[in-house]
Amino acid sequence: MRTPEAARVDPSPATETDPPLLTADGVTRWYGHRLGCRDVAFMLWPGEVLGIVGESGSGKTTLLDCLSGRLSPTAGHVVYRGEDGDAVDIFALPESRRRLLQRTEWGIVRQNPRDGLRMGVSAGANIGERLMAAGWRHYGDIRGSADEWLQRVEIDGDRIDDRPVTFSGGMQQRLQIARNLVTRPRLVFMDEPTGGLDVSVQARLLDLLRGLVAEFGLAAVIVTHDLAVVRLLAHRLMVMQGGAVVESGLTDQVLDDPQHPYTQLLVSSVLQA
Amino acid sequence: MTDAPAMIAVEELDKTFTLHVQGGARIPVLSDLSFTVSAGECVALTGPSGAGKSTLLRLIYGNYKAQGGRILVRHDGAMVDIASASPRTMLAVRARTLGYVSQFLRVVPRVPSIEIVAEPLIRLGTAREAARDRAASVLQRLNVPERLWTIAPATFSGGEQQRINIASALVSERPILLLDEPTASLDAANRAVVISLIRDATARGAAIVGIFHDRDVRAAVADREFAVPEVRRAA
Structure with missing residues (x-):
């Protein structure tokens, strides 16, 4: 039983056609014979927060390092649309331009503040x-x-x-x-921003991040193993296992109705407080 | 009423949960389900518990993933299929079109209730002051005491949390509302307020799908009922 509207389904409403800020395409990184991450592709738009979850060794940090220009992928591209409107492959840029981006239009928050502070x-x-x-x-x-x-x-x-x-x-x-x-910055990369902090300190930091992200319309990529962190901060979620993205979607959909066996295991392993 | 445009058209919807951590057990919940809701209409979902009423609301909100069929909702004048929409489209549909009141409030640590209620408006571009004024008037109408507005709702009673939830879903006057037991933890006076809010929403043309266990509430708000058919479970 189809309704008359059936023929007029609009897959991409006009308001959602603005260009993405960051595009990852086939991003792959090998360490010799060992796989870091494989064939990761996604697009991120201004104001969106993307969470990346998975257990230790799943390739999350390797991927984040590739996305933020600190580690060259073995294959694939990372394209960033700068403040000037030009889309550039960040690994085709001279090192000096990439460093300038990292210091101005991007932010990189490390898990251990000692690595990110002087x-x-x-x-x-x-x-x-x-x-x-x-x-x-x-x-x-x-x-x-x-x-x-x-x-x-x-x-x-x-x-x-x-x-x-x-x-x-x-x-x-x-x-x-x-x-x-x-x-x-227009884009912030965060690697386990709440890792190693007390729970009460975590809540304060999360609330602060949430406010800043909303206030400045920041786009962010957040790597974490903490599902509560992504539920609070991330609009979208990617789940990684063994270097590959096994599931992605709206954060609440992936957490509340996980489809992949690994995501189901991850969600069901969380202790309820 | 029949001339009003369809706001929701569910077509041949299938939903089965596959529990991989439990040996791949399959639990079919909805099968070949179709129904439509027009602008200005409130449809009450009925059926025994476990029939899949809440599952259906979550599917329309994009919180659950359909295995088959389409879930069309009217968004910015065109029909969008929730079952196949990209996350980016879904975020826009939720911001402007779909409001959802769940039975439980997911509390954000440290954010005051008035900010929670004002947030949907601010995200749509309303100035902070105007959004807070609008949030205040909805909270007032729902009899949430003013001393609670500046407090994060973590410590609130069930009924108070539910009213914060309702306020944040209704504040931006979205054209489609999905209500899962919106009056479950409320006393008679506040139940009456929610009934009048729902009637106001349909009067301005909103399409509403809800689960209302309370027979009086259902009679007061629903234009018709839709019985969610029970799917025979495979042994």
Whole structure:
């Protein structure tokens, strides 16, 4: 029994035809004979948060490193549409351009804040450094912006001259987020942003991230093994096993009605609190 | 009423759960199911528990995946097939067209209830102040005490959480509403408020599909009933 409307199904409504921000196509990475990730393809649009889940060794971090230009794929392409509107294959760019992107239009939040911060300089300098890389020169503006961002990530302004070694793990992670977001990037890559933090500290960080993502219309790719994190932050989800994407879709659909045996195992293995 | 355009057209829908972690057991829930809902119409799903009423609502919302058939909903003037829509299209359909009230509120840590209710409007481009004003008026109508507006609903009672849920689904006046037991944890006074909100929604042309176990609520809001047929389970 078909309705008259049946002939007029519109697969891609006009409002959803704007170009993607990031396109991965056949992204594959081998480490010698060992597979990192294989044939990963997806598109990400401005304002979308994509979660990538899977157990340790499933290839999530390898994929994230390829997407963020820090690791060359063995095969495949990663295409980014920059602020200037040009779509570029990031691995066809000269190293200097790729580094500039990483410091300005992109943010990269590492699991261990020690890898993403400069531990020997002050909190203010950690934030200011990104601004200087983006061309800021006026000391007062830089310090003012650093102070504003410390407040945004709920770090007391009077800690601005303290070095991050004196901060707790949660504060260090919030500082790393401030350092990454201060240049208003369009795309942020996060690797286990809440890993290694206490549960109460995690909730605060998640809430902060959720607010910032919504406020700035950020696009983000978040790798995690924590399904609660993606349920809260990610619009879409990819599930990886053995280097390949085995299932993808809307986050709540993948978690509530998983189709692939591995996804079902992953979802059913979570302890209910 | 028959001249009103179809807002939802479900065609030959099949839903079977395959439990891979339990030896691949197959549980058929819906089979060859078809029904339509027009603008301004409220349809109550009926049938014994386990018949698949909630499953059907979740399929229309795109929370569950169909094994066969189509789920057409009118979105921005054209019919979109939820069963095959891309995640990106689904996000747009949910933002502008489909509202869903589940039986349980998924609480976001630390976000105050008024922000939760205002969020759907802000996402559609309403200014923060105007969105909060609109959220406040819906919360007021649902008798949520003002002292709770600035608190995250994690500690609220079941009835209070349910009203936050209803408020956030109704605040942006989406053209299709899916309601799963919206009055289950409410007292008589608040039940009456929800009934009047549902009637307001159909009066402005919204299409509503709901599960209402309370016979009085069902009689007050539903234009007709649709009995979800029970699928014979394979042994």
